[in-house]
Amino acid sequence: MSTSKVRWAAVTGHSLFWPVVALLALLTANTIYRPGFLSVEMKDGHLYGSLIDILRLAAPLILVGLGMTLVIATGGIDLSVGSMCAISGAIACLHISQQPDQNALGGVLVALALGVGLSLVLGAWNGALVSIIGIQPIIATLILMVAGRGLAQLITEGQIITINSEPYKAVGVGYLLTLPISIFIAVGVALVVAAVTRRTALGMIIESVGGNAEASRLAGIRSARITFLVYVISAVCAGIAGFMVTANVSSADGNAAGLWIELDAILAVVIGGTSLAGGRFSLGGTILGALLIQTLTTTVYAMNISPQTALLFKAVVVIAVCLIQAPAFRAKFARRGPAAPAAPLAADQPKEQVPA
Amino acid sequence: MTTTSLTPTRDWWRIPQRYVPVLATLTLLLVMYAVGVSQYRAFSNVQVIFNVFIDNGFLLVVAVGMTFVILTGGIDLSVGSVVAMTAMMSASLLQGGMDPAAVLVIALLVGPTLGFLMGCVIHFFEIQPFIVTLAGMFFARGMCTFISKSSIPITDPFWTSMAQERIGDPRGNFVSISVLIAFVVVVVGAFVLAYTRLGRNVYALGGNQQSALLMGLPVGQTKIAVYAISGLCSAIGGILLSFYTLSGAPLIAVGMELDVIAAVVIGGTVLTGGSGYVFGTVLGVLVLGVIRTLITFDGSLNSWWTKIVIGGLLFAFILLQRLIGIRKK
Numbered sequence: 165m166s167t168s169k170v171r172w173a174a175v176t177g178h179s180l181f182w183p184v185v186a187l188l189a190l191l192t193a194n195t196i197y198r199p200g201f202l203s204v205e206m207k208d209g210h211l212y213g214s215l216i217d218i219l220r221l222a223a224p225l226i227l228v229g230l231g232m233t234l235v236i237a238t239g240g241i242d243l244s245v246g247s248m249c250a251i252s253g254a255i256a257c258l259h260i261s262q263q264p265d266q267n268a269l270g271g272v273l274v275a276l277a278l279g280v281g282l283s284l285v286l287g288a289w290n291g292a293l294v295s296i297i298g299i300q301p302i303i304a305t306l307i308l309m310v311a312g313r314g315l316a317q318l319i320t321e322g323q324i325i326t327i328n329s330e331p332y333k334a335v336g337v338g339y340l341l342t343l344p345i346s347i348f349i350a351v352g353v354a355l356v357v358a359a360v361t362r363r364t365a366l367g368m369i370i371e372s373v374g375g376n377a378e379a380s381r382l383a384g385i386r387s388a389r390i391t392f393l394v395y396v397i398s399a400v401c402a403g404i405a406g407f408m409v410t411a412n413v414s415s416a417d418g419n420a421a422g423l424w425i426e427l428d429a430i431l432a433v434v435i436g437g438t439s440l441a442g443g444r445f446s447l448g449g450t451i452l453g454a455l456l457i458q459t460l461t462t463t464v465y466a467m468n469i470s471p472q473t474a475l476l477f478k479a480v481v482v483i484a485v486c487l488i489q490a491p492a493f494r495a496k497f498a499r500r501g502p503a504a505p506a507a508p509l510a511a512d513q514p515k516e517q518v519p520a
Numbered sequence: 521m522t523t524t525s526l527t528p529t530r531d532w533w534r535i536p537q538r539y540v541p542v543l544a545t546l547t548l549l550l551v552m553y554a555v556g557v558s559q560y561r562a563f564s565n566v567q568v569i570f571n572v573f574i575d576n577g578f579l580l581v582v583a584v585g586m587t588f589v590i591l592t593g594g595i596d597l598s599v600g601s602v603v604a605m606t607a608m609m610s611a612s613l614l615q616g617g618m619d620p621a622a623v624l625v626i627a628l629l630v631g632p633t634l635g636f637l638m639g640c641v642i643h644f645f646e647i648q649p650f651i652v653t654l655a656g657m658f659f660a661r662g663m664c665t666f667i668s669k670s671s672i673p674i675t676d677p678f679w680t681s682m683a684q685e686r687i688g689d690p691r692g693n694f695v696s697i698s699v700l701i702a703f704v705v706v707v708v709g710a711f712v713l714a715y716t717r718l719g720r721n722v723y724a725l726g727g728n729q730q731s732a733l734l735m736g737l738p739v740g741q742t743k744i745a746v747y748a749i750s751g752l753c754s755a756i757g758g759i760l761l762s763f764y765t766l767s768g769a770p771l772i773a774v775g776m777e778l779d780v781i782a783a784v785v786i787g788g789t790v791l792t793g794g795s796g797y798v799f800g801t802v803l804g805v806l807v808l809g810v811i812r813t814l815i816t817f818d819g820s821l822n823s824w825w826t827k828i829v830i831g832g833l834l835f836a837f838i839l840l841q842r843l844i845g846i847r848k849k
Contacts, residue, residue, distance in 0.1 A: 314824040314826070475661045
């Protein structure tokens with residue numbers, strides 16, 4: 165076998181190969197459909213263009229995805245992020261709307277602190293349910309997913325709180341050094357998370373907890389504490405994303421803010437090659453996945469297809485990506501090669517046994 | 521009830537552990553009803569109970585399907601969208617002038633087919649039910665808007681007669697045909713789970729998939745079957761919903777899957793599978809219905825309190841399941 169063949173196999177075998185191909189294909193399709201798609205121009209010292217828009221709109225998704233990646237790496241899942249977005253956005257907007265001067269930086273900072281603080285509390289609640297009481301993650305976070313929407317509406321009293329605050333708006337649509345501020349926030353959080361998990365042992369510890377929580381505990385890792393931690397991180401990420409979502413439209417809607425973002429985030433994580441069974445994660449993959457999803461959404465909008473119908477495309481993407489990543493599916497199509505290992509039925513066992 | 525579970529020394533009055541969650545739900549339901557009756561005079565009207573059934577008939581049907589899925593340890597997130605898709609499709613076909621009988625047949629075929637396909641993907645490619653049914657949810661919801669972006673009214677005489685038919689005294693206490701259909705589904709579901717081979721396989725699969733396989737039970741067929749059953753129940757639910765609203769709307773039943781899962785869990789079905797009853801699910805749906813009714817009766821509480829209360833109840837019942845689980849060890 166020639167080396168080029170081996171190298172080609174290594175490239176196509178890489179977990180991020182297909183997401184990158186899909187992203188490039190989408191961008192190409194967009195460029196063909198709308199030749200001006202790739203152009204980025206300078207206006208009033210800001211960069212404008214579809215690509216910048218995609219980056220800006222993907223920022224909340226990247227944030228939520230980063231937190232979700234860590235949660236999924238421990239073999240858990242956090243369904244409550246959408247509600248967290250709504251809650252943190254609602255409390256921040258509520259605080260700002262009560263200020264006499266909505267443009268005062270101090271008031272906005274307090275509002276942001278309130279939002280993050282509340283996210284911390286809710287994250288701790290999720291973490292406690294999973295790590296201390298030992299409820300399966302999908303159920304534990306389902307509670308806040310249902311009740312959280314109610315809480316968000318309770319905070320906004322069922323109204324849509326509109327605010328007129330420049331500093332707060334900047335979080336979503338402001339510009340810094342020609343690029344949207346939200347991109348900087350997302351990149352900043354990504355760098356911090358990457359540094360903390362990949363430059364210290366934390367990432368490996370999270371992966372080991374995801375691989376086998378009990379074995380990790382016996383090996384001297386405080387599994388429960390790590391599990392607790394990832395839910396708090398996820399909640400804070402979701403909280404910050406909530407600021408962006410509400411700042412984008414300068415209003416807080418307890419019902420609509422961050423709706424479906426948990427599903428998009430899980431999708432981004434899965435596309436990025438993080439296994440839902442836990443035990444390994446890829447932050448870069450998640451960011452790529454988030455960009456892919458946002459590109460898909462933007463494409464669908466640009467082609468004048470209704471946002472709801474976009475779900476059809478997402479369904480296709482989910483199934484395609486999951487099939488490509490499924491060991492059983494790969495095994496069935498690798499039969500042409502030499503002796504593919506029969507797909508073991510126990511493949512789905514670890515996930516079932518790790519939580520609770 | 522709590523005293524029995526705390527002092528398990530005697531045998532003759534001890535309640536078997538598997539009934540504890542269902543009995544807790546029953547107690548809760550009775551307490552809630554008693555509170556309602558004591559607070560509001562009109563609450564004691566029998567029609568209030570009938571209305572709970574009328575308003576939640578479709579939820580009940582879908583919840584029966586979900587019970588099957590959760591009993592195997594899986595989950596089906598697509599139910600809300602399938603309900604909407606079925607209602608939407610029926611409305612659209614009826615608008616096109618198709619015969620109601622043919623519409624019913626088509627509508628009842630699409631849901632199970634989607635469920636069957638999802639079950640196949642889950643079984644053959646070993647992908648988690650959660651993510652597969654998520655894709656199914658996206659797909660079905662997308663189909664809704666693909667059919668039409670706005671809601672379609674139903675004017676078909678068969679549909680309207682089904683919607684308006686009142687069984688019982690039309691001026692006094694009555695139920696709709698949907699309630700009877702829901703009851704039939706509940707009875708059939710309970711029978712299948714308790715007395716047929718398929719039902720026992722569902723429990724065995726939920727108890728321990730590995731053991732079920734080693735015992736020679738048809739794990740794959742059962743797994744695919746439960747998702748098809750859930751699809752069928754969602755389709756029936758969708759038709760009942762279209763009877764109820766006499767229209768198909770693309771955004772109807774959004775988030776219904778959560779209500780359904782909550783109802784099943786409150787009804788005492790353990791989410792890891794293997795334990796639970798259709799009767800419990802009925803109670804779970806009734807609890808949700810009575811909460812809504814109470815909040816409507818109160819008037820000063822807003823609709824979001826429903827979500828908060830449901831969240832709280834979910835927490836309480838999951839905790840209860842957990843405590844029973846710990847005691848078993």
